[in-house]
Amino acid sequence: QVQLQESGPGLVKPSETLSLTCTVSGGSVSRYLWSWIRQPPGKGLEWIGYIYNSGSTNYNPSLKSRVTISVDTSKNHFSLKMGSVTAADTAVYYCAREILVPGGGYFDNWGQGTLVTVSS
């Protein structure tokens, strides 16, 4: 059973860059799609983007200008960087594995989530 674990600072200052890492155990990041998803307090889920095939990426158009997802296969983890953050980026950030099926993929494994607060 694959397990995912998010890590990174819980507090980021406005205008700075949010950086998170998702460490994968029980499976290889060289297979499947790996996504970041966030959830502002008391609100719904928002897909941020994915990485697959050790480098190909796709981002939510609403965040694309500020987001970079990368992968380190030697450490079996993938990372999220989001620049120019504001209070609106305060959220629980999840990493998840996506399984592709005809008509679209689903997220079968999720990390526990990590709360990132943007505040000075």
Add this chain to the structure above:
Amino acid sequence: SYVLTQPPSVSVAPGRTARITCGGNDIGSKSVHWYQQKPGQAPVLVIYYDSDRPSGIPERFSGSNSGNTATLTISRVEAGDEADYYCQVWDSSSDRRVFGGGTKLTVL
């Protein structure tokens, strides 16, 4: 961009059947997936590919999808089913993954 519409809340008595809908333009042509999220926890996949259940998910959970509406049905509802439920699809026109706004299921 593709929009999924869910009712904010659904209430049901224990032992009865809960139905949570997810509306979208021609959603019947897409694969719909459903997640259960309890307070303070990560989402858990309960239905994928419209109606398939992952291992470990009770048979009480089922799904259907046709036309402009997908439905998650929970039979013989238990107190432990109280949670937020989200539907999700792939928007092929933009290659985005889209979530519905979520439905809070309350067990009376």
